Amino acid sequence: MLETLPNSIRVILARILLVVLTFSLIWLLRSLLVWLLSKPLERLLARAGHAEMDHAIRLVISRPSKYLLLALAIDVGARILEVNPALMAFVTNVTRTFVIIALTLGIYSLVDIVVFSRRRFFLTTGIAVDEALLPFIRTGVQLLAWALALVIVIQIWGYDVSGLIAGLGIGGLAISLAAQDTLSNVFGFATIVSDRPFVVGEYIKTSEVEGVIEKVGLRSTRVRQLDQAVVTVPNSKLASSVILNWSRLAKRRVDFNLGVTYMTKPDQMETLLDQLRTMLQQRETVDPDSVVVYFIEFGQSALNILVRCYVNIAEWRAFTSEKERILLEVMRVVDSVGLQIAFPSQSLYIENLDNNAGNQLNNHLGSGLNLSEQPLQTQNASDDKGADRAPIPHSGD
Numbered sequence: 001m002l003e004t005l006p007n008s009i010r011v012i013l014a015r016i017l018l019v020v021l022t023f024s025l026i027w028l029l030r031s032l033l034v035w036l037l038s039k040p041l042e043r044l045l046a047r048a049g050h051a052e053m054d055h056a057i058r059l060v061i062s063r064p065s066k067y068l069l070l071a072l073a074i075d076v077g078a079r080i081l082e083v084n085p086a087l088m089a090f091v092t093n094v095t096r097t098f099v100i101i102a103l104t105l106g107i108y109s110l111v112d113i114v115v116f117s118r119r120r121f122f123l124t125t126g127i128a129v130d131e132a133l134l135p136f137i138r139t140g141v142q143l144l145a146w147a148l149a150l151v152i153v154i155q156i157w158g159y160d161v162s163g164l165i166a167g168l169g170i171g172g173l174a175i176s177l178a179a180q181d182t183l184s185n186v187f188g189f190a191t192i193v194s195d196r197p198f199v200v201g202e203y204i205k206t207s208e209v210e211g212v213i214e215k216v217g218l219r220s221t222r223v224r225q226l227d228q229a230v231v232t233v234p235n236s237k238l239a240s241s242v243i244l245n246w247s248r249l250a251k252r253r254v255d256f257n258l259g260v261t262y263m264t265k266p267d268q269m270e271t272l273l274d275q276l277r278t279m280l281q282q283r284e285t286v287d288p289d290s291v292v293v294y295f296i297e298f299g300q301s302a303l304n305i306l307v308r309c310y311v312n313i314a315e316w317r318a319f320t321s322e323k324e325r326i327l328l329e330v331m332r333v334v335d336s337v338g339l340q341i342a343f344p345s346q347s348l349y350i351e352n353l354d355n356n357a358g359n360q361l362n363n364h365l366g367s368g369l370n371l372s373e374q375p376l377q378t379q380n381a382s383d384d385k386g387a388d389r390a391p392i393p394h395s396g397d
Contacts, residue, residue, distance in 0.1 A: 005188025019077040026073045033065055060109040063104035071098035072385045096156045104149040112383050158258060181236070185219045188289045189233030191215060202247035210232055249314045251287065254323055258330065259342040269295055271302065276307065279329055287324050302342030 038166055071094075078091040115121055115138040193216070198204050201211050204223070221238055224230045232370035260272070274291055281288040288311040297304045307330070313319040 017079070022076050022080065023073045028067050030065060030069055030154035033069070038319050059115060060106060062104040065107050067102035067105065071095040071102070074098070093156055097153050100149050100152050100156070104145050107145045108142050111138055111145070115141075117268050181234070182219065184236040188237075189216070189218050190223070192235060193238040197243045198245050198247075202245055204235075205246065206238070206241040206243040208237075208241070214329070231350045243303075246316070247314075251310045251312045251314065252319045253308065254326060255308045256327075257296075257305050258305040258334075259299060260305070260334065260339050261342045262301075262303060264303055264339055268337055268339055271333065272339060273305065275333045275337065276305070276330065279333055280307075280309050280326070285313055286326075287312060299342075301345045348360050 067378040074091060075095045080087055083091065087282050101223065113120070118134065121134065121137075192198075198213050200216060203212050204210070207221050209225070209231045211223040214224050214230065217235075220232045223233060225231060239351050258276075260269075264272075273295060276293045277291055280291045280293065282285050287310040290308075292306060292308040294304045294306050295303065310317055311326075313322055313324055331341070
Protein backbone atom coordinates (compact mmCIF):
# COMPACT_ATOMS: atom_id res chain seq x y z
CA MET A 1 0.00 0.00 0.00
CA LEU A 2 2.84 2.40 0.84
CA GLU A 3 4.44 1.58 -2.48
CA THR A 4 1.45 3.03 -4.32
CA LEU A 5 1.85 6.41 -2.54
CA PRO A 6 3.91 9.17 -4.11
CA ASN A 7 7.48 9.47 -2.99
CA SER A 8 6.88 12.88 -1.40
CA ILE A 9 4.04 11.50 0.73
CA ARG A 10 6.17 8.58 1.86
CA VAL A 11 8.94 10.96 2.87
CA ILE A 12 6.50 13.06 4.90
CA LEU A 13 5.07 9.96 6.61
CA ALA A 14 8.54 8.71 7.38
CA ARG A 15 9.48 12.03 8.91
CA ILE A 16 6.30 12.11 10.97
CA LEU A 17 7.00 8.59 12.18
CA LEU A 18 10.56 9.60 13.01
CA VAL A 19 9.27 12.59 14.96
CA VAL A 20 6.91 10.36 16.93
CA LEU A 21 9.72 7.94 17.69
CA THR A 22 11.94 10.84 18.74
CA PHE A 23 9.28 12.18 21.12
CA SER A 24 8.73 8.73 22.58
CA LEU A 25 12.44 8.04 22.98
CA ILE A 26 13.13 11.37 24.64
CA TRP A 27 10.20 10.94 27.01
CA LEU A 28 11.27 7.41 27.90
CA LEU A 29 14.79 8.62 28.57
CA ARG A 30 13.51 11.27 31.01
CA SER A 31 14.01 9.09 34.09
CA LEU A 32 17.49 8.12 32.91
CA LEU A 33 18.37 11.78 32.36
CA VAL A 34 17.16 12.74 35.84
CA TRP A 35 19.22 9.93 37.34
CA LEU A 36 22.34 10.93 35.39
CA LEU A 37 22.03 14.56 36.46
CA SER A 38 21.12 13.93 40.12
CA LYS A 39 23.59 11.16 40.93
CA PRO A 40 26.74 13.36 40.95
CA LEU A 41 24.96 15.98 43.06
CA GLU A 42 23.77 13.35 45.53
CA ARG A 43 27.30 12.02 45.93
CA LEU A 44 28.61 15.53 46.45
CA LEU A 45 25.96 16.22 49.11
CA ALA A 46 26.69 12.90 50.82
CA ARG A 47 30.36 13.79 51.11
CA ALA A 48 29.44 17.19 52.54
CA GLY A 49 27.15 15.57 55.11
CA HIS A 50 23.85 16.66 53.54
CA ALA A 51 22.51 13.24 52.58
CA GLU A 52 18.98 14.20 53.68
CA MET A 53 18.72 16.48 50.62
CA ASP A 54 18.98 13.62 48.08
CA HIS A 55 15.25 13.41 47.47
CA ALA A 56 14.96 17.20 47.25
CA ILE A 57 17.68 17.35 44.57
CA ARG A 58 15.78 14.84 42.44
CA LEU A 59 12.68 17.01 42.65
CA VAL A 60 14.67 20.07 41.57
CA ILE A 61 15.97 18.23 38.51
CA SER A 62 12.80 16.31 37.54
CA ARG A 63 10.45 19.31 37.38
CA PRO A 64 12.39 21.43 34.88
CA SER A 65 13.62 18.38 32.94
CA LYS A 66 10.11 17.84 31.54
CA TYR A 67 10.10 21.22 29.85
CA LEU A 68 13.70 20.88 28.68
CA LEU A 69 12.98 17.53 27.05
CA LEU A 70 9.79 18.90 25.53
CA ALA A 71 11.73 21.81 24.05
CA LEU A 72 14.35 19.41 22.72
CA ALA A 73 11.70 17.15 21.16
CA ILE A 74 9.94 20.10 19.48
CA ASP A 75 13.20 21.45 18.08
CA VAL A 76 14.33 18.04 16.80
CA GLY A 77 10.89 17.33 15.30
CA ALA A 78 10.81 20.66 13.49
CA ARG A 79 14.24 20.02 12.03
CA ILE A 80 13.24 16.51 10.94
CA LEU A 81 10.11 17.85 9.27
CA GLU A 82 12.15 20.67 7.65
CA VAL A 83 9.46 23.27 8.23
CA ASN A 84 9.61 26.63 6.47
CA PRO A 85 11.69 29.46 7.98
CA ALA A 86 8.67 31.36 9.35
CA LEU A 87 7.37 28.29 11.17
CA MET A 88 10.91 27.44 12.28
CA ALA A 89 11.22 30.87 13.87
CA PHE A 90 7.96 30.25 15.74
CA VAL A 91 9.19 26.83 16.88
CA THR A 92 12.45 28.41 18.05
CA ASN A 93 10.54 30.92 20.17
CA VAL A 94 8.46 28.11 21.65
CA THR A 95 11.53 26.05 22.55
CA ARG A 96 13.24 29.06 24.09
CA THR A 97 10.12 29.77 26.12
CA PHE A 98 10.10 26.21 27.44
CA VAL A 99 13.79 26.50 28.34
CA ILE A 100 13.15 29.70 30.30
CA ILE A 101 10.19 28.07 32.07
CA ALA A 102 12.36 25.06 32.91
CA LEU A 103 15.13 27.20 34.36
CA THR A 104 12.63 29.25 36.37
CA LEU A 105 11.01 26.12 37.76
CA GLY A 106 14.45 24.86 38.72
CA ILE A 107 15.21 28.07 40.60
CA TYR A 108 11.74 28.01 42.18
CA SER A 109 12.19 24.44 43.40
CA LEU A 110 15.75 25.08 44.55
CA VAL A 111 14.62 28.06 46.64
CA ASP A 112 11.91 25.89 48.23
CA ILE A 113 14.55 23.38 49.25
CA VAL A 114 17.27 25.78 50.39
CA VAL A 115 14.89 28.00 52.39
CA PHE A 116 13.01 25.03 53.80
CA SER A 117 14.43 25.49 57.30
CA ARG A 118 16.89 27.67 59.17
CA ARG A 119 19.37 24.82 59.48
CA ARG A 120 19.25 23.94 55.78
CA PHE A 121 19.60 27.58 54.77
CA PHE A 122 22.69 27.88 56.97
CA LEU A 123 24.20 24.64 55.65
CA THR A 124 23.66 25.75 52.05
CA THR A 125 24.58 29.45 52.19
CA GLY A 126 26.49 29.82 55.46
CA ILE A 127 24.14 32.66 56.48
CA ALA A 128 22.27 32.42 59.79
CA VAL A 129 18.79 33.98 59.67
CA ASP A 130 15.76 33.76 61.90
CA GLU A 131 13.06 31.20 61.15
CA ALA A 132 10.43 33.93 60.80
CA LEU A 133 12.35 35.56 57.93
CA LEU A 134 12.43 32.42 55.76
CA PRO A 135 8.94 32.94 54.21
CA PHE A 136 9.89 36.48 53.17
CA ILE A 137 13.17 35.32 51.62
CA ARG A 138 11.51 32.41 49.82
CA THR A 139 8.63 34.49 48.43
CA GLY A 140 10.86 37.39 47.42
CA VAL A 141 13.36 35.27 45.50
CA GLN A 142 10.63 33.25 43.77
CA LEU A 143 8.71 36.36 42.70
CA LEU A 144 11.92 37.89 41.38
CA ALA A 145 12.69 34.73 39.38
CA TRP A 146 9.24 34.68 37.77
CA ALA A 147 9.39 38.42 37.02
CA LEU A 148 12.72 38.03 35.23
CA ALA A 149 11.39 35.00 33.35
CA LEU A 150 8.35 36.97 32.20
CA VAL A 151 10.51 39.82 30.92
CA ILE A 152 12.80 37.42 29.04
CA VAL A 153 9.86 35.56 27.45
CA ILE A 154 8.29 38.84 26.30
CA GLN A 155 11.60 39.79 24.70
CA ILE A 156 11.87 36.37 23.03
CA TRP A 157 8.55 36.93 21.29
CA GLY A 158 9.74 40.26 19.94
CA TYR A 159 7.88 42.70 22.19
CA ASP A 160 9.51 45.82 23.58
CA VAL A 161 9.52 45.64 27.36
CA SER A 162 11.07 49.05 27.98
CA GLY A 163 7.67 50.76 28.05
CA LEU A 164 6.29 48.04 30.31
CA ILE A 165 9.24 48.35 32.68
CA ALA A 166 8.89 52.14 32.73
CA GLY A 167 5.19 51.84 33.49
CA LEU A 168 5.86 49.31 36.21
CA GLY A 169 8.52 51.61 37.61
CA ILE A 170 6.13 54.57 37.80
CA GLY A 171 3.39 52.39 39.23
CA GLY A 172 5.78 50.86 41.73
CA LEU A 173 6.93 54.33 42.78
CA ALA A 174 3.33 55.43 43.34
CA ILE A 175 2.56 52.29 45.32
CA SER A 176 5.72 52.62 47.37
CA LEU A 177 4.91 56.24 48.25
CA ALA A 178 1.36 55.31 49.22
CA ALA A 179 2.49 52.34 51.26
CA GLN A 180 5.62 53.94 52.68
CA ASP A 181 4.62 53.47 56.31
CA THR A 182 3.52 49.90 55.73
CA LEU A 183 6.75 49.00 53.94
CA SER A 184 8.87 50.66 56.61
CA ASN A 185 7.03 48.66 59.28
CA VAL A 186 7.58 45.44 57.32
CA PHE A 187 11.30 46.19 57.04
CA GLY A 188 11.27 47.05 60.74
CA PHE A 189 9.75 43.64 61.44
CA ALA A 190 12.50 42.03 59.37
CA THR A 191 15.11 43.93 61.38
CA ILE A 192 13.57 42.92 64.70
CA VAL A 193 13.29 39.27 63.70
CA SER A 194 16.81 39.09 62.28
CA ASP A 195 18.63 40.99 65.05
CA ARG A 196 16.37 39.63 67.84
CA PRO A 197 16.80 42.52 70.31
CA PHE A 198 13.88 40.98 72.19
CA VAL A 199 11.39 38.12 72.02
CA VAL A 200 7.87 37.64 73.33
CA GLY A 201 7.78 37.65 77.12
CA GLU A 202 10.86 39.82 77.70
CA TYR A 203 10.83 43.16 79.54
CA ILE A 204 12.22 46.07 77.52
CA LYS A 205 12.57 49.81 77.90
CA THR A 206 12.83 52.44 75.17
CA SER A 207 12.55 56.21 75.13
CA GLU A 208 8.79 55.90 74.54
CA VAL A 209 7.59 52.63 76.05
CA GLU A 210 8.48 50.21 78.84
CA GLY A 211 6.92 46.83 79.51
CA VAL A 212 6.61 43.17 78.55
CA ILE A 213 6.52 42.13 74.88
CA GLU A 214 3.21 40.38 74.14
CA LYS A 215 3.26 40.03 70.35
CA VAL A 216 5.57 40.90 67.44
CA GLY A 217 3.39 41.40 64.37
CA LEU A 218 4.17 42.23 60.76
CA ARG A 219 3.22 45.90 61.20
CA SER A 220 3.49 46.57 64.94
CA THR A 221 4.55 45.19 68.30
CA ARG A 222 2.34 45.06 71.38
CA VAL A 223 3.87 45.98 74.76
CA ARG A 224 2.08 45.66 78.11
CA GLN A 225 3.24 48.34 80.53
CA LEU A 226 3.51 48.05 84.31
CA ASP A 227 0.12 49.74 84.70
CA GLN A 228 -1.27 46.88 82.52
CA ALA A 229 -2.04 49.21 79.62
CA VAL A 230 -1.21 47.75 76.19
CA VAL A 231 0.82 49.98 73.88
CA THR A 232 1.02 49.24 70.14
CA VAL A 233 4.32 50.46 68.68
CA PRO A 234 5.04 50.52 64.91
CA ASN A 235 7.92 48.24 64.05
CA SER A 236 9.74 50.98 62.13
CA LYS A 237 9.87 53.19 65.22
CA LEU A 238 10.79 50.32 67.51
CA ALA A 239 13.55 49.07 65.19
CA SER A 240 15.19 52.50 65.15
CA SER A 241 14.98 53.00 68.94
CA VAL A 242 17.58 52.31 71.57
CA ILE A 243 16.25 49.22 73.36
CA LEU A 244 17.18 48.27 76.90
CA ASN A 245 16.36 44.59 77.48
CA TRP A 246 16.13 43.95 81.20
CA SER A 247 15.25 40.27 80.71
CA ARG A 248 18.69 39.42 79.36
CA LEU A 249 20.62 40.44 82.46
CA ALA A 250 22.92 37.74 83.76
CA LYS A 251 23.35 39.64 87.04
CA ARG A 252 22.35 42.93 88.64
CA ARG A 253 24.40 45.57 90.43
CA VAL A 254 24.08 46.81 93.99
CA ASP A 255 25.52 50.32 94.18
CA PHE A 256 25.11 52.81 97.04
CA ASN A 257 27.01 55.19 99.33
CA LEU A 258 27.09 54.49 103.06
CA GLY A 259 27.65 57.52 105.31
CA VAL A 260 28.88 57.23 108.91
CA THR A 261 29.21 60.07 111.43
CA TYR A 262 32.28 62.23 111.86
CA MET A 263 32.73 60.76 115.32
CA THR A 264 34.18 57.65 113.63
CA LYS A 265 37.81 56.91 114.47
CA PRO A 266 40.28 55.72 111.79
CA ASP A 267 40.59 52.29 113.43
CA GLN A 268 36.81 51.93 113.49
CA MET A 269 36.65 52.90 109.82
CA GLU A 270 39.18 50.25 108.87
CA THR A 271 37.31 47.62 110.88
CA LEU A 272 34.04 48.61 109.24
CA LEU A 273 35.50 48.40 105.73
CA ASP A 274 37.04 44.97 106.38
CA GLN A 275 33.83 43.55 107.82
CA LEU A 276 31.73 44.91 104.96
CA ARG A 277 34.06 43.35 102.36
CA THR A 278 34.05 40.03 104.20
CA MET A 279 30.27 40.01 104.56
CA LEU A 280 29.70 40.65 100.85
CA GLN A 281 32.33 38.21 99.61
CA GLN A 282 30.90 35.40 101.76
CA ARG A 283 27.36 35.75 100.40
CA GLU A 284 26.46 33.00 97.91
CA THR A 285 24.55 35.34 95.61
CA VAL A 286 27.33 37.93 95.35
CA ASP A 287 30.16 37.72 92.83
CA PRO A 288 33.20 37.98 95.14
CA ASP A 289 35.43 39.45 92.43
CA SER A 290 33.03 42.37 91.98
CA VAL A 291 32.98 43.53 95.62
CA VAL A 292 34.10 47.15 95.97
CA VAL A 293 34.10 48.77 99.45
CA TYR A 294 36.17 51.96 99.86
CA PHE A 295 36.18 55.07 102.02
CA ILE A 296 35.91 57.63 99.23
CA GLU A 297 35.34 61.13 100.65
CA PHE A 298 34.63 63.51 103.49
CA GLY A 299 31.05 64.55 102.83
CA GLN A 300 29.20 67.58 104.13
CA SER A 301 27.63 65.64 106.98
CA ALA A 302 29.15 62.15 106.79
CA LEU A 303 32.18 60.04 105.97
CA ASN A 304 31.10 58.39 102.72
CA ILE A 305 31.85 54.76 101.86
CA LEU A 306 31.29 53.38 98.37
CA VAL A 307 29.66 49.91 98.39
CA ARG A 308 29.31 48.15 95.06
CA CYS A 309 28.93 44.52 93.96
CA TYR A 310 27.15 42.28 91.45
CA VAL A 311 24.40 39.88 92.53
CA ASN A 312 23.98 36.77 90.39
CA ILE A 313 20.19 37.14 90.23
CA ALA A 314 18.49 38.43 87.08
CA GLU A 315 14.82 38.31 88.14
CA TRP A 316 13.80 41.69 89.56
CA ARG A 317 11.75 40.52 92.56
CA ALA A 318 14.38 38.03 93.70
CA PHE A 319 17.12 40.64 93.25
CA THR A 320 15.21 43.25 95.24
CA SER A 321 14.67 40.77 98.05
CA GLU A 322 18.38 39.93 98.11
CA LYS A 323 19.30 43.62 98.05
CA GLU A 324 17.05 44.17 101.07
CA ARG A 325 18.87 41.43 102.98
CA ILE A 326 22.24 42.95 102.04
CA LEU A 327 21.20 46.39 103.31
CA LEU A 328 19.95 44.93 106.58
CA GLU A 329 23.23 43.07 107.00
CA VAL A 330 25.12 46.32 106.36
CA MET A 331 23.14 47.95 109.18
CA ARG A 332 24.04 45.08 111.51
CA VAL A 333 27.74 45.38 110.63
CA VAL A 334 27.70 49.14 111.30
CA ASP A 335 25.98 48.57 114.63
CA SER A 336 28.41 45.79 115.63
CA VAL A 337 31.37 48.12 115.11
CA GLY A 338 29.74 50.69 117.39
CA LEU A 339 29.16 53.30 114.71
CA GLN A 340 26.13 55.21 113.53
CA ILE A 341 24.83 55.92 110.05
CA ALA A 342 24.93 59.66 109.46
CA PHE A 343 22.05 61.80 108.29
CA PRO A 344 22.15 65.30 106.78
CA SER A 345 22.89 67.89 109.49
CA GLN A 346 24.53 71.28 110.01
CA SER A 347 26.59 72.83 112.80
CA LEU A 348 26.65 76.56 113.58
CA TYR A 349 29.79 78.14 115.05
CA ILE A 350 29.66 81.57 116.79
CA GLU A 351 32.76 83.72 117.34
CA ASN A 352 33.06 86.16 120.35
CA LEU A 353 29.34 86.12 121.19
CA ASP A 354 28.29 87.76 124.48
CA ASN A 355 25.14 86.93 126.45
CA ASN A 356 23.03 89.78 125.03
CA ALA A 357 23.83 88.75 121.49
CA GLY A 358 23.04 85.16 122.41
CA ASN A 359 19.62 86.16 123.71
CA GLN A 360 18.91 88.10 120.52
CA LEU A 361 19.97 85.11 118.40
CA ASN A 362 17.72 82.82 120.45
CA ASN A 363 14.77 85.11 119.88
CA HIS A 364 15.55 85.31 116.16
CA LEU A 365 15.84 81.55 115.70
CA GLY A 366 12.89 80.77 117.93
CA SER A 367 14.52 77.51 118.85
CA GLY A 368 13.82 77.60 122.55
CA LEU A 369 17.56 77.31 123.21
CA ASN A 370 19.13 79.66 125.76
CA LEU A 371 22.56 80.52 124.45
CA SER A 372 23.32 82.40 127.65
CA GLU A 373 23.34 79.03 129.37
CA GLN A 374 25.76 77.55 126.82
CA PRO A 375 29.44 77.71 127.77
CA LEU A 376 31.07 80.09 125.29
CA GLN A 377 34.71 80.98 125.14
CA THR A 378 35.52 84.61 124.32
CA GLN A 379 38.69 86.45 123.82
CA ASN A 380 39.72 90.03 123.43
CA ALA A 381 39.89 91.79 120.13
CA SER A 382 43.62 92.12 120.64
CA ASP A 383 44.01 88.32 120.50
CA ASP A 384 45.01 86.41 117.37
CA LYS A 385 42.64 86.12 114.45
CA GLY A 386 41.79 82.49 115.16
CA ALA A 387 39.16 82.85 117.92
CA ASP A 388 37.79 79.83 119.77
CA ARG A 389 34.50 78.60 118.33
CA ALA A 390 31.62 77.01 120.21
CA PRO A 391 29.20 74.83 118.19
CA ILE A 392 25.59 75.92 118.46
CA PRO A 393 23.04 73.28 117.37
CA HIS A 394 20.49 74.50 114.82
CA SER A 395 16.90 73.85 115.66
CA GLY A 396 16.16 72.48 112.18
CA ASP A 397 18.90 69.80 112.35
